[in-house]
Amino acid sequence: MTAWDLSHFYEPHVLCYHRELDHQNGHDNVRVFVRGWVAFLSCENDLLMIRVTQPHMEGYCQQDHQPLTFASSFPRLLNDVVMVSWPEVGRRLAAVSGEVSYPNRHIDLLDEVNVFGFTMELSEVNITSESGSLGAPLLDGEGNVVGVLHGGNGRFSFFISLGDLREVLNQWGFILAVPA
Template structure:
């Protein structure tokens, strides 16, 4: 049986051990302009910070975000990101019109455990 495009991606983190050509993902969202939207993308960077993205960090976010080469529409925040096995590996934080930025699932788990 052939391996899916993200054969080395697990649900514990977001693409920490994949090469760029193995990092194919799907985002499922419900933007204001439509519903049940599926967008294919590839990982372009695994460790963006808020200052990297916007030059500003008014809320003091410290997590590292995974950059995906897809755009996301208003209303899509919180959309799940799935790997080639169908595991949810992150949630959409936002986008800048060129890329979308996802919070890795392991960061979400750690944050929830601290609450």
């Protein structure tokens, strides 16, 4: 399946932090979302990228939306990491910290039945997560992305590994800057 195929039955809508605040302080009676587009898709790595175009953002929010940076290396075992998620509408910026329990387990060693044929490696962290948090970034102690939430088993959470993220983003034509 391609991003184009997916666009026929999935229309992502994005709520930015500022418009969420506008809703909470009463400026927006209802939450206002902006239309996004599936720009890239990697079925084997369970990743997709949603793009929001500049013309859409001009009519939606004029404030800065700072991009996250990616770490150059994954933290060591037992180092602290933080997941920042938005598990459901209204519960913005739910942050939870934990420790790295293993950096890269191949998905075949975790899922007894890998029905979707995923091929990525997953980083294991001793935090719990909710299903609505899928796609949440995992950050290291310096605030750099080191993983993206794939799922959990009620005790540990599993994040698409930094190596897989870098590889997929390179395939999509993005060259990641390494933090200074």
